[in-house]
Amino acid sequence: MLAALLAAVALQQIDSVPPHRAPRTLVVDERLAADAGLEIGDPLIVSRTPGGVGDTVIVSAFMRRRADPSEVARAEYRVRMHLDELQSLIDYGDRVDRFALLSHPEPPGHPEPYVADAPQGRLRGGSALPAVTDSAIRRINAAAFGFQAHRSRDIAVETSQTFLVVSRFHRAIGVITIVASAIFLLCIMLLKVDERRRDVAALRLMGISAGSITRSVMVEASVVAVVGSVLGLVLGWISTAIINWHYRGVYRTPLAFALVTPQIALLAMMLSLILGLAAGFVAARRLVSMPPLELLTGRRDDRPPVSAAATR
């Protein structure tokens, strides 16, 4: 109802309502149109209560839900009606729930800032606009109209608290995932380097320095990390497409639920590279710190080998 009032107040001023004509038109949520099998031009009866006496209207258009996160979990349908018709239908009198206003900068020759009806409530123009808006808000609140003016940005901040919480939750999950990835990467690098302990032993016996071996392992680790992150990005992009396809279907909204932006891709690659280099360094230092002969035989002097007798 609120949306309908808002839409209607944006379309026409109350004092310019033309004489009542029947039937009037109605814009229908495309989900409702799909579920109820409605077509443009179909007549409908709208009433205040289910089955009650109502007005006949004609479906003039379908509307798609905006990509607004605050509407995602709301399953109810929406319609947009002419303001006077809705006021009459719900016995609301000459009342509206709220007005949306657009503040304009002071035009040349105009003595003071002014406000006007606006369909979107957006600010346009140069840097003088915030001051103009503040002035308009002050003037509206100072007049005893019974109105309270709020800046759209303040309302947006208030209504976006839910999404800030969800965003913090996602960040926390992201940190846990990074910790798991770091451990996984370190484990894989350790295994890869361990596989080459004989090669490393041979290189060390030939006189190759520990630093050279460490650098070589780190280069290898960085290649693994970069290739892995590229594959991960491709997988992420595919997952994003699947997630968006699934949730857009579930919630019937054009909203993008997951997004791979260049910044996110770059962050993921840099993080992967740093983790890969760190893991490669740790694994390589661990290997080169061992005596070459111990690497070659694969056992420490102070540890008894597993005897075949134990298998009997």
Add this chain to the structure above:
Amino acid sequence: MLFRLAWATLTSHRARTLLAILGVAVSAAMLLDMVMLSSGMRSSFKSLLLARGFQLRLAPKGTLPLDTDATIGNAAEITSVLRAMPDVETVSPVLGGQLHVPRDGKTVTATALGGDAASQGDYEITSGREPRGADEIAASDDFLRVANLRVGDTLSAAAGYDPQLRTFSGTRQLRVVGRAHFLYMAAEQRAVALPLETLQAMQGQAARDRVSFFMVRARQGANVDSVLQQIERAVPKVSAISTESAIRQIDQRLSYFRQLAFILGTVSLVVGFLLVTTLVTVSVNERLGEIVVMRAIGVARGRVVSQIVLEGSAIMIAGAVLGLGLGLLTARYLNSILASFPGLPAAIDFFLFEPRDAWSALGMLVAAGILAGIYPSWRGASVPIATTLREEAVG
């Protein structure tokens, strides 16, 4: 002997084993958290709804209780109709609103619930008593703190704010008789409770004989669905909501979290599985010589496979046990984030620990560990003995 061999293999590569256990622990923690998230909201919400034994809520047609400003008219008559039903034990009419209390040069605003002290199901008195007299009020700790009031104090309160005229429809002197814990309020939400008639009178003509919703408790042994149908037939202008249908609606609104829990839980399990598979595969490749020697001296293939599977399972079990503690810690942290949702009742837990959840997570991880070990161990135990021995000997 099987255990000794597995233990010897795992301890021969301590760093690798430790890292694998840590990796599995993080995966297990995430899995446990996601299992808790998928069922926690539902259990927590159900416990909250049934906290005072009311199985039904009646709201204005097409709405949820206090979800809109809509109210139900002819409240007294509806209350009588409901109380006359044989299967209805208790009816609690509730009117919601706001109370404004000027204190120390500022106005403290609180959510006000008008109800019948004898049958109410919205709050529990923690000190003092319930508000029974027309000029009595009980308040939450947060309200009393902000308004700098104590039980026994008297306050001046106003209700029914008219934004057009910027006036209140009713002002009263009320005496604080109790301190209350409001079951359905958000953390730090300021709330007060007062008699229904008092709040109706303070809100003026607009609230005369009106309530926001009713809470209904069916008699023990009565079929709640049948009571719901009786009520909907007797009072067609209300939507009767049972605990189950309320949970379904909450499920629908919070389905995002359940699906997220499913996806992240699956990813955690797959990561744990991949980690153990990788480790066991590398371990088997490194020990091919040892394995074929065991086979050559007559150790059965099944025994070799069992030993390797045991290694994978041991890593999974150790990781899962460690992950259980880690999961409980992270769940507490994640719950503290989600608990800050605006308007969410403080009693709702998104991550609710139930032993069944822990067993589910542990069971899934152990199954993944066994599966992770089967293929590499079977492959290792199936290599040709003579050829592999020659290759290993030659190097």
